[in-house]
Amino acid sequence: MAAPIPVNRIGGPLEVGLHQDGRRLTPQRRKVLELFERIGTGTHLSAEEVHHQLVQEKSKVSLATIYRTLRLLVSMGFLHELELNEGGHRFELSSHDHPDHHHLVCVRCGRTEEFESSQVLDAGRIAAEKIGFQLIESTLNVRAICPKCQ
Ligand SMILES: [Zn+2]
Ligand SMILES: [Zn+2]
Structure with missing residues (x-):
């Protein structure tokens, strides 16, 4: 799709x-x-x-x-x-009002926390520019295990 x-x-x-x-x-x-x-x-x-x-x-x-x-x-x-x-x-x-942000996701219970990172946005922009891609968005999903599920 x-x-x-x-x-x-x-x-x-x-x-x-x-x-x-x-x-x-x-x-x-x-x-x-x-x-x-x-x-x-x-x-x-x-x-x-x-x-x-x-x-x-x-x-x-x-x-x-x-x-x-x-x-x-x-x-x-x-x-x-x-x-x-x-x-x-x-x-x-x-x-x-809620621009590009990233997610920390617990792979066990699905708890999802947001965070912002200008470094991620910069990395996406620089990578896109380098290859001549037109940037739409840069988002990072981090898979992790939350304190409760550890
Ligand atoms: Zn969890
Ligand atoms: Zn979100």
């Missing part, structure tokens, strides 16, 4: 909250997006967690639908997807 173009980095859909693109979404898709907007940036949810949350809000929606919806929201630039090996996939809100 081709990587989605992260339009959010360069004038993104969430600049003014749920803008036109968001309003075009079906009610169910909007519900998923609104959940992420409610919890705010910096929270990383799995499809199961999103499903659990919506079921608690009395939404009759299958996990398969949630998966499809999350993929769609990623491809539209509303969400950002983190690919973790053992922990599966997690999703977070794309936002201008």
Whole structure:
């Protein structure tokens, strides 16, 4: 599957909250997006967690639908997807207020912590420039084991 173009980095859909693109979404898709907007940036949810949350809000929606919806929201630039090996996939809100950041991920429980590093950004920029690639983003996912799981 081709990587989605992260339009959010360069004038993104969430600049003014749920803008036109968001309003075009079906009610169910909007519900998923609104959940992420409610919890705010910096929270990383799995499809199961999103499903659990919506079921608690009395939404009759299958996990398969949630998966499809999350993929769609990623491809539209509303969400950002983190690919973790053992922990599966997690999703977070794309936002201008929450620029390029990196993740420390516990491979046992999936706990995800964010950090910022200008060195990582610089390394990505320098590497891209050297080979003549146009940079889109530089993010680092560090797989680790959290204190609780050690
Ligand atoms: Zn994050
Ligand atoms: Zn852990």
